[in-house]
Amino acid sequence: MRNYAIRRSFTVIPVLLGVSVLVFSFIHMIPGDPASVMLGEKATPERADAVRKQLGLDRPIAEQYLLYIGKVVRGDLGVSIVRGDPVLPDILRRFPATVELAVTAIMLALLAGVPIGIVSAVWRGSVVDSFARVWALVGVSMPIFWLGLMLAWIFGVELRWLPTGFRMEAGTSFQPITNFVILDTVLERDWAALVDALRHLVLPSVALATIPLAVIARMTRASMLETLSRDYIRTAQAKGLSGRVVVLHHALGNALLPVLTVIGLQVGSLLAGAILTETIFSWPGIGRWVYESIGSRDYAIVQGASLFIAVIVVVVNMLTDLLYAAVDPRIKYD
């Protein structure tokens, strides 16, 4: 297992290098002269020259890449073209908001998706099953920005049950320390602020959970059906065990293994989906920031945030593989 873990970790390096080449090439996809495009109306030949020099665009392309990767390795993801701030600290400041949203969404998806998948598999072909299968396809087909709007309209505007934007009420005196608001409110035992933060979290996380929920429900169903057809399940049934014990104690553990992989794979779509969800709900995370930076043509932020998200996705997928190997004793990798 340890050898496998080491080997698997090394396979990440070429992928990360490839990803960095792709992200590096983003800036060269800008049509025309990137420096003038970035400066927009403020462009003069002198200023364009200065920007070109600052970004190293006057050097040979291979040298540019080496300079870029050298900076990235040292934690320098570039400097915002509009505001002049370094990109990485800004990303790290906004990332907790996105993590909070994404983690809540994946937990909702698991809590709803796994039971739906189990019920669907156990009562295969029933009305419940047909309904769950169609509903799973509806979930995968859902434009989450539209779902977010509908939720905000129904629960925020018409029923006035829940807030439709930001992480906390405006004018709150609560000051987060780690920027994980839920964690901070618990640590400071500020229960009113916790309730406020949770209320703000409901609508965006439900919107973001839709697609992973559908995918997890489908995967659980397929995996459960396969497990239930195994011999050891028939043996358990033949022993006279109740259906509940067979499903929950014998089948569920094995059936959930492939679901684990799916959760890992969903991290990418969650972070990409955050751009849309955060835009709708004015959620101050990376996604909304990327959206605003696209509007202000702050290419350095788009580039830096893309690299950051892609690296997280690659690393999470690797960790999922390792976890999979660790929890499934049947898998021998050495």
Place this chain on the structure above:
Amino acid sequence: MGSATSVAAAIEPVVFPAAPGQSPAAAAWRRLIASPVARAGLAMACGFLLMAVVTPAVHRYDAGTDSDLGSRLRSPSREHPFGTDSLGRDILVRVLHGARVSLGLGVSSVAVAACLGSGLGLVAGYVGRRTDLVLMFCMDILLAFPGTLLAIAIVAMIGPGLRNSLLAISIVAIPVYARISRAAVLELRHLEFVTAARCLGGGDGRLLLRHILPNSLPPLIVQTTLAIAFAILETAALGFLGLGAQPPTAEWGAMLADSYKYFTSGAWWVFFFPGAAIMLSVLGFNLLGDGLRDALDPRLRSN
């Protein structure tokens, strides 16, 4: 050569268990039609495709001169069944015309990706060795990126617009095609009928195009249907972020971008109908793709 072809054709394996006198395609079609879910998907997908083709033919629409500021944000009525938007434009008309843009972009980007992607996959799988390694590594890099994020980043760089969205969505869809067709080639290239065709003097191009490609079609067809669904969703997402179709073009995602500020005012119809059109068209292709998978791959039907 003529007899060689017929011998090679005669020993091709039967991919679908078909009743005597029934072609594999006909058998798959019968299985597809037998499923109510697939029938619903087929009807929805065809309905939206029809909408995209027929609407521009029977109704001329100029988004630039359509605004009527006297009737802004009217709720659905007999005159405007879907209501009017913030510029007084009839939403039903714009949703109908939006089908051409959204589906057109979805279908054409998938067409580009399918040709390029499966071409790359066929070559990688058939040539093997270093070509395979390099091509598939590039595909893995593209796959490492979340699709939506990559599309957004590419369009953010090369500039907003429909043509650039098409390019970005195609690039995102290429690696899956490459993987599927490569896997099919690796499975097929050592089967007897391919070896037989090679022994009969078939060249590489002939083997790939006449023998391997036709037999790797079923998974590619399924993927195409699902990819169109995803591409429609991406098109709408890009339009919603202001990166795809630009105003005043009638495109579903861009219509949502125009109107989403109005949700606080209770004007639900401005965003409900364009979003419902996105959802239903994507659902149609997804249902169809699911049905096709069951119909084309008898091994998976037990699931």
